[in-house]
Amino acid sequence: MLTIEGVNKLAKLARIELTADEEIKFAKEISAILGFVDQLQKIKVADDLVSDDGQENNLRADMVIGISTAEQSELINQAPEVENNLIKTKPVF
Amino acid sequence: MSFSYLTISQVKTGLKHKDFSCVDLVNYYLGQISKQRDLNSFITVMSASALDQAKKVDQKIASRQELDKLEGVPIAIKDLILTKGVKTTASSKILANYVAPYDATVVSRLKEAGAIILGKNNCDEFAMGSSNETSAFGPVLNPWDNSRVPGGSSGGSAAAVAADECVFAIGTDTGGSIRQPAALCGVTGLKPTYGRVSRYGLIAMTSSLDQAGPITRSVEDSAMVLNVIAGQDNYDATASAKRVENYLSALSQNIKGLKVGLPKEYFAEGISSEVAAAISQAIKKIEDLGARVEEVSLPHTSFALAVYYVILPAEAASNLARFDGIRYGFRSEVARNLSEIYHKTKAEGFGPEVKRRIMIGTYVLSAGYQEAYYLRAKKVQNLIKHEYAEVFKKVDALLTPTSPTTAFKLGEKSGSPRGAAGEAGDPLTMYLADVFTVSANIAGLCGISLPAGFDKNNLPIGLQILGAPFAESQILRLAYNYQEATDWHKKHPV
Numbered sequence: 140m141l142t143i144e145g146v147n148k149l150a151k152l153a154r155i156e157l158t159a160d161e162e163i164k165f166a167k168e169i170s171a172i173l174g175f176v177d178q179l180q181k182i183k184v185a186d187d188l189v190s191d192d193g194q195e196n197n198l199r200a201d202m203v204i205g206i207s208t209a210e211q212s213e214l215i216n217q218a219p220e221v222e223n224n225l226i227k228t229k230p231v232f
Numbered sequence: 233m234s235f236s237y238l239t240i241s242q243v244k245t246g247l248k249h250k251d252f253s254c255v256d257l258v259n260y261y262l263g264q265i266s267k268q269r270d271l272n273s274f275i276t277v278m279s280a281s282a283l284d285q286a287k288k289v290d291q292k293i294a295s296r297q298e299l300d301k302l303e304g305v306p307i308a309i310k311d312l313i314l315t316k317g318v319k320t321t322a323s324s325k326i327l328a329n330y331v332a333p334y335d336a337t338v339v340s341r342l343k344e345a346g347a348i349i350l351g352k353n354n355c356d357e358f359a360m361g362s363s364n365e366t367s368a369f370g371p372v373l374n375p376w377d378n379s380r381v382p383g384g385s386s387g388g389s390a391a392a393v394a395a396d397e398c399v400f401a402i403g404t405d406t407g408g409s410i411r412q413p414a415a416l417c418g419v420t421g422l423k424p425t426y427g428r429v430s431r432y433g434l435i436a437m438t439s440s441l442d443q444a445g446p447i448t449r450s451v452e453d454s455a456m457v458l459n460v461i462a463g464q465d466n467y468d469a470t471a472s473a474k475r476v477e478n479y480l481s482a483l484s485q486n487i488k489g490l491k492v493g494l495p496k497e498y499f500a501e502g503i504s505s506e507v508a509a510a511i512s513q514a515i516k517k518i519e520d521l522g523a524r525v526e527e528v529s530l531p532h533t534s535f536a537l538a539v540y541y542v543i544l545p546a547e548a549a550s551n552l553a554r555f556d557g558i559r560y561g562f563r564s565e566v567a568r569n570l571s572e573i574y575h576k577t578k579a580e581g582f583g584p585e586v587k588r589r590i591m592i593g594t595y596v597l598s599a600g601y602q603e604a605y606y607l608r609a610k611k612v613q614n615l616i617k618h619e620y621a622e623v624f625k626k627v628d629a630l631l632t633p634t635s636p637t638t639a640f641k642l643g644e645k646s647g648s649p650r651g652a653a654g655e656a657g658d659p660l661t662m663y664l665a666d667v668f669t670v671s672a673n674i675a676g677l678c679g680i681s682l683p684a685g686f687d688k689n690n691l692p693i694g695l696q697i698l699g700a701p702f703a704e705s706q707i708l709r710l711a712y713n714y715q716e717a718t719d720w721h722k723k724h725p726v
Contacts, residue, residue, distance in 0.1 A: 149594045153578070153591055153594045154571075155575060155590065156572075156575035156578070156579040168658075171659070171660055172541060172592055176596075176605065179609060179612055182532070184612060184614075184615060186611075188611060190613075190617060196469040197470070197473050217331075229569050230570065
């Protein structure tokens with residue numbers, strides 16, 4: 140059973156601010172969902188995590204490809220606030 | 233010349249023989265979208281660029297140039313997939329004004345093949361949902377009955393195809409999000425094997441399960457689209473290097489002697505009697521066509537949903553951490569410091585279902601719980617994969633219902649808009665809608681849903697065919713033969 144304190148701990152880890160109503164609602168709903176997935180505890184499983192389906196990552200050569208300054212600018216300018224080609228945020232405190 | 237419910241072949245033939253111009257064709261679909269605005273199946277309509285492209289196609293035809301595989305075919309793309317220079321929102325407030333700086337690989341391949349993008353489809357927020365009710369841009373309505381859901385999360389894509397707003401659409405499927413809405417909307421939806429289609433440019437939700445695929449009017453169209461989008465991609469390390477066969481070539485081969493398994497765990501309780509009846513009829517039809525049908529067993533089937541609802545939240549919590557208001561997307565305007573940017577951006581930008589899943593993911597990955605939840609789920613996943621591998625040694629394909637019921641009413645499972653109130657709605661009830669589809673994602677199989685009948689309210693019923701990894705040819709062949717012998721897929725909403 141997830142308590143309000145438990146929900147707040149999760150919210151803090153996930154960096155999501157919750158309202159008081161949300162704390163109550165989510166505690167209840169998440170408890171129910173965790174209760175549902177608890178059925179996995181009953182199953183006998185092997186210790187091995189490796190799957191034998193033969194799929195492998197297709198890696199490319201470990202080389203820098205790079206992008207143009209135009210592309211770079213385009214990406215940086217997606218930020219809500221930009222100054223001197225740097226992304227601007229609020230101060231830490 | 234009627235533009236009504238054209239298939240890819242019909243469009244290509246019509247354009248080539250100059251039965252109609254591409255501009256007229258695109259205007260038809262833009263008209264269809266405009267007339268049916270209430271369905272809310274599109275978040276962005278790209279009229280100007282679509283017409284521009286149409287003019288170029290007409291010029292190409294006039295100068296007798298050779299036409300590409302999907303030249304001039306008007307399509308739609310789920311708004312979870314990046315389209316360069318066009319808003320891509322994931323149906324979330326947090327990306328409401330985000331303009332994608334690049335095309336997803338599926339998009340660039342479709343563009344290279346000449347397809348014309350009409351717009352971006354509404355979907356459940358970050359693909360989290362089974363009814364298209366969690367979208368920040370309002371729910372999508374089922375074209376067969378506007379008081380009902382189209383299914384999800386690719387609800388907008390399925391509705392658009394069913395309502396003749398495009399020739400086909402591209403959706404994504406993590407736990408059934410192509411197949412289930414296809415079933416509820418009476419269209420054909422294919423989830424390729426994980427790794428068959430590149431995930432580059434798909435806004436990642438569950439990186440080990442997500443897969444893009446076509447939602448079409450026919451199995452033949454699915455095969456045509458798969459031919460274009462499948463294959464290795466240097467931008468996606470999980471895209472398989474396995475050769476892409478021609479998915480059209482084996483389609484019309486008959487299915488005499490094909491071994492089809494009916495997993496008994498999929499035919500237990502919880503299915504509506506009308507769905508059960510339609511599937512029974514479909515099984516008989518497939519036997520008439522020469523296939524050998526036998527019962528099989530997949531004992532760990534009942535645990536697939538629990539495995540899914542541990543793995544999905546864990547990976548989604550990681551994937552959605554990037555939406556923090558710093559580099560792109562929405563940033564809270566009331567944040568006074570860095571920490572508040574993170575906390576308030578997510579509080580204001582994400583909907584309730586997204587928050588729920590992020591927090592569950594955080595829990596199952598947290599110290600002290602990771603072993604008991606996430607690692608355990610991965611071990612059970614291996615059990616399930618192994619079980620399917622054993623069954624596919626005995627049969628060539630599996631046949632099941634796609635969804636336990638036909639389309640349910642808006643608000644019936646979600647309780648209130650976006651599932652926000654929680655009192656009348658119960659997230660778990662919504663999760664159960666995926667019970668027949670999640671196994672394919674968990675076990676890395678391919679799967680297709682196709683129309684197999686209607687209930688007494690004239691709501692579509694879907695049949696699901698599952699295949700071993702990379703056995704798309706097998707399931708497409710079975711699906712094609714069934715579809716050729718029936719005409720459920722030719723029926724359309726009034």
